[in-house]
Amino acid sequence: EIVMTQSPATLSVSPGERATLSCRASQSVSNTLAWYQQKPGQAPRLLIHGASTRATGIPARFSGSGSGTEFTLTISSLQSEDLAVYSCQHYYMWPPTFGQGTKVEI
């Protein structure tokens, strides 16, 4: 199975600043990479798929990049409501594995 590794585990960012989250796959997953946001006590929400395509209704401040084994989620100007855990997931093959998550603190 493909192992997804996220860094850092926790990221402390001030409102208005840029947040950059990383995700690495143990082997190439092409661009079959998704990012999910999970706020405290809530279900995950799809943010990005295809490594860089924003899901429906996702604000433009969220952007994704990368391909192969290295991926990045960028929040261009952090808002207070962006406090959450962000998880990457590949869907290149079975099983579709998740990273352990990056907690974004405001």
Add this chain to the structure above:
Amino acid sequence: EVQLLESGGGLVQPGGSLRLSCAASGFTFGNYAMSWVRQAPGMGLEWISSISVGGGPTFYADSVKGRFTISRDDSRNTLFLEMINLRGDDAAIYYCAKALTNQFRGLLDSWGQGTLVTVSS
């Protein structure tokens, strides 16, 4: 609006069984692959099973293979997860989720709020 409502969680003894259900609305259920994903307390997300359109190919994580069975009833817009021989490490919130497209059945664009499974004697 897509809605997924899980039910069936609860407290079960080790070795016991549970059947989870997920009632879907707001989309044509039979046209989409569906999945179950779980999250143990304080831990990350773990994909556990997916079922294709029409109940076609099913897929399982090694951690649940042989103990869990995914199924669907398209006439009732409902997804199921039958769990037997439950262990302590099966304790988690279980989420039902819908595939964004049938080309990539593991890409999940809508999630339910989850149902809690507790395994304890």
